[in-house]
Amino acid sequence: MNESAKEAQLGYPTQLIGERDSYESATRQIGSIVLDQKQPRSWLIGFTIAFIGVMLLMVAISYLFFKGVGIWGINIPIAWGFAIVNFVWWIGIGHAGTLISAFLLLMHQKWRNSINRFAEAMTIFAVACAGLFPLLHLGRPWVFYWLLPYPDTMGLWPQFRSPLVWDVFAVSTYFTVSLIFWYAGLIPDFATLRDRAEKRWKQIVFGVLSLGWRGSARHWARYESAYVLLAGLATPLVVSVHSVVSLDFSVGIVPGWHSTIFPPYFVAGAIYSGFAMVLTLMIPVRRIYHLENMITDRHINNMANVMFATGWMVAYGYIMEAFMSWFSGNRYDAFMMSNRFAGPYAHTFWVLILCNILVPQALWSRRVRDNHVVLWLISIVINIGMWLERYVIVIVSLHRDFVPSAWSMYGGTKWDYAMLLGSMGLFVALIYLFVRFLPMISIAEVRTLISEREEGTL
């Protein structure tokens, strides 16, 4: 049965790998982007713009260190602003990678094979962007290391009841494991590049990076078991990191934060935004580098489906939050919810509902999922919606809590926006560098797909 017949029967794209792809063609196609292909002009233009963003971030950080967090719009009672919103947003985005690579690996989902590398890279860059903000938002960032349990001469430890300390462990563990997992996956590809490189220095660089990989059967056996073990290690982190981040809020007593639904709801939201970001990046990259044979319509369709499903989990979270604020009979929770619906920041809430719930309903339609321009636009809308969700949680909850006399309003300053745009610049610049200097699709795993196709076991 050929792919189009299968597709017609099942109702979704089924192809995982181009029918004409061979070991050699796949290796050449992916490796040449790194080794010899001249980059398209769009790379240079895009990277320049992103690099301007990086410079903006540097300026914003320098001024922040010079003056203090007062350059932002935060105040009392809204002591957390853009920095925390950005942190949670980036951390959420950083969830797709590990989910795709580790979780789907354990689930034997083969469609992960050609997108996992890219998603992992995105994860690491997103977590790196996220990791900036908790440090930068400190009033005294130069003593950030007091958050770590190190042998202090005065015998002081972090205060382990604080979720911020849990955050430090959760995020740093996640970053470390994601990085190792990513690197482990890269080793066979580094070896391939080493072998294909023609310039001496490239051979040396990739040779060092490939850690002496020769591709022997023993190597592969060890590699496979190590990779699965790492996947086993990484999978719980997919759930734990954003659960812990959500505890920053649910441990607090602020109405709108103090909620037991937060951990699963945050994880679902994280995967939602992560897949949206993968789509946002992958759709243009696939087009620019002509990778349609490897990142097929089925991949895109699958990701759209996962995104859609997690979107409904998020919607369930919204509904439960609203329900519980009424059902609990808690006066402050009820007020918080009515303030979200109709308070001074109601527009942010309704735009968030529009972005996260209403617009994605278009994904019911196969035609929308197959139209990659529309899908790309929807993924961007979801990214905006997820940023607004964090804005609503952090700021709209804080601006009106228990004592009405303290109620106040918040607005980001130009430095808040500079930090947000700058972090996006850093993220995009890293993606550009990644696309240029590392194989963005796992050569080894694509070869596995090809071999399975040839054996007919795919």
Next chain:
Amino acid sequence: MPPMNSHFWRSLEERADTPEFREWLHREFPPLASEWNDEISRRHFLKLMGASFALAGLGACTKQPLEKIVPYVKQPEEIIPGKALHFASAMTLGGYARGIIVESHEGRPTKIEGNPNHPASLGATDVFMQAAVLDLYDPDRSQTVLNAGAISTWENFLSALHDTLQTQQQSGGAGIRILTQTVTSPTLHEQLRAVLAQFPNARWHQWEPVNRDNEHEGARLAFGEVVDTIYHFDKADVIVSLGADFLGEGPAQLRYARDFTNGRRISSGARKMNRLYVAECTPTITGAMADHRFPMRESAIEKFASELAEAFAGNAAASPEIAMISHDLQSGRAIVVVGTQQPPRVHAIAHRMSARDAVSYIAPVEPEPANQLQSLRELVTDMSAGRVELLLMLGGNPAFDAPADFDFAATLDCVKLRVHLGGYVNETAVLCHWHVPEAHFLESWSDARAFDGTTSLVQPLIEPLFGGKTAHEFLATMLGISNPSSYEIVRDHWRRNRLDDNAWRAALQNGVIAGTTGKTRAVASVVEKIEAATMRVSPLEINFRADPSIYDGRFATNAWLQELPKPLTKLTWDNAVLISPQTASRLDLRTDDIVTLQCGSRKIEGAVFILPGHGDDAVTVHLGYGRSNGHIAANLGFNAYAIRTSDALSFSNDVTISKTNRQHVLATTQHHHSVEGRNILRVASLNDFVANQKIIRAMGAEPPRDESLYRPEEHQNKTYAWAMAIDLHTCIGCNACVIACVAENNIPVVGKEEVARGREMHWIRIDRYYDGAAENPATYFQPLPCMHCENAPCELVCPVAATVHDSEGLNVQVYNRCIGTRYCSNNCPYKVRRFNFLEYDVNQFESPTTLKLARNPNVTVRSRGVMEKCTYCVQRISAARIEAEKENRRIRDGEVVTACAQACPAEAIIFGDINDPNSHVSKLKKLPLNYSMLGELNTRPRTTYLARLTNRNT
């Protein structure tokens, strides 16, 4: 070691040059020298040297400041470094004294408290007394004698003055005019009289923009003579205020606040209390305490008073309200008190209704109570007629605050020699030929009388920082005394007035001169009936009132007062055109809209602030803003004096308002004015409370204390358990606690922009809530310091344990450990934590010069990026503990008084140890009035509130 070249020998051993000596020399001198002989050791040495060079380099990273330490070679008597001394003195406002006790650290006055012996203070302070310390150190104060704006000397000034005085001698001083503010000082009065005796044709004028002319004229109308009225609010059952803000203004404000709240205090066990009716236009804190408040135009109060007098006399009442008040007035001891802004007729009407045992009369405290408006008018007439050749202005700022139609600034040009003595180079000083810096009252000897005549001595705490002169020294030089000393002048005066050295010392120690209180005198009414004048009714009325924070403008230079949220509007750094919500909607105005106010041909522009409870069809503008001189004062708000004319000093019906299309952002510290039905503020009527004492607690339950996973005894405070009770029933919202806290705890000023962003730093704030219709809402105040929760939500979430509990139940903030995550503030349900978003302590308002001297040495100055909050004045607890431990006893109840509690005129804040069941605070907390704010969150706040009760006439 190189061989010794010298043939001099240093010891016999060296001379002998034994191997032992050689060995000793190698080892002993110079160090490590012998190591050079050994190759391996030399490498070791080089390593060591390298390391130490590196370390030396590190040391160079921090440049050590060059500091000179000069210890006391001889310790001055009475000064123990680190221990504060306290001196009694007095501060005047509008000429009238309030007794103070000044805390001095190593010669620096740092904090002002009320003097419990003084009748106008009783230990309490107002905002101006607390802020006076900042003025003392203000680098913006006038620092040199100025001649036409150029720096000159006192000697040059004296020779210029004496030349003019010589020429004036022949005419008996016909060209000399002296303009003072209100004078109550017996010494200054004596000196003025002496000057006038020497220059018999000279004239002395008095002027203050906010004066007591109407009160004095009202007394003259009623009794045929000028008397000062003393109200005994503690003895009154019914109080009717006709526009009088007796809790917030006036020379007896602190005393009246204490007396009034004593007549209401339910926490003392009383089951009845006084009832307050207030008719007013501009909402005041007195109006906020009213059981019945009648907002009306200021010009309508006269009619209201006449109607009340009619009904009081037994005639038919004009309205049910009048009938109700009049009936109440006749049923008990009553006081009818009238605002100084009301015309004399209203004062006269009111004098007929007050009960004689709740009011007493004394001879006027001012030695010569002039009609100040008349006095200034005469001066201006003389000036413009060219009759004035020498004008001496002792203090004041008439070029800024004289009635606009007098055109004082322009008329000054007609005076040949103009001399100004003042603390600041203000609008008047720049128009004068000579300006002489005036010594601050904390640098001066003087004396002054309180509202009841009690006289206090003013004694200096410090040498004049900027070489200022006092008015006494100034006048003495006119009398030809060279190098006069204020001390000698004041001491001489009192020596002549039978104050021997012992009595003098006692007066200095107690802060009051015994036996100087005014004698009550009998007065007799001289009129049968006072006809109310008919007032022209116009679409709009304008009210001119002294500002609650900067008074008549004299405190506009004070950053603490500028940043103090005004009691009702919560505005900082600005005045505004206050207007009622209905009138604003009629005129299509919103808060922040700039409007033009026109009185006759004069106009000003100001931003609108909509204030619930304001009288309809009227606006209020506060005086003192719109200053053109001064680092802090200039360019804030608008100058209401520019349209205040002599025929309408208090209110005018001749005003039009028009909207511009521009806006001016006003910085207020409170944006939401309703409690949203939450039980954080509990109010009940007295009758309901007496019928059922459980109603306060029933408004909100607290989880029982044993519902915990922890053993309840685990975290009990074994020694002391500090706690506070705040009586909302007596809190008058006067702000004294807020600014006392600023002065005590080195709280930085952040400026208008930061306040507008919501970053004010006050550790205690006074929340003001409205209840009911916007045209006449009930107004409630709620002071909010840190609650010092036993289950503090802030402590749980701090990642570095920078906020923790101490063994006595204080929730302490460890500044050194704080990294500034601000999570604690988010998790504080009361939002009482304050964050140093920027480096506030060295910002433009506190230049690092003299202002450092104003700081309390016992309180850490906080840096950028650190959270801070109320500490329950932990430094005062420590001081008391040291004293108690020295005497091997427990700290006694009342020994620790927090700065806020100390300042409170209403004694609404009580602090103490709840481990002591007999402490005042323990007893208050057992009352059925006591409740925990947000107690349902199980935070178990140590600061609790006593509910507010109302006593409406039903």
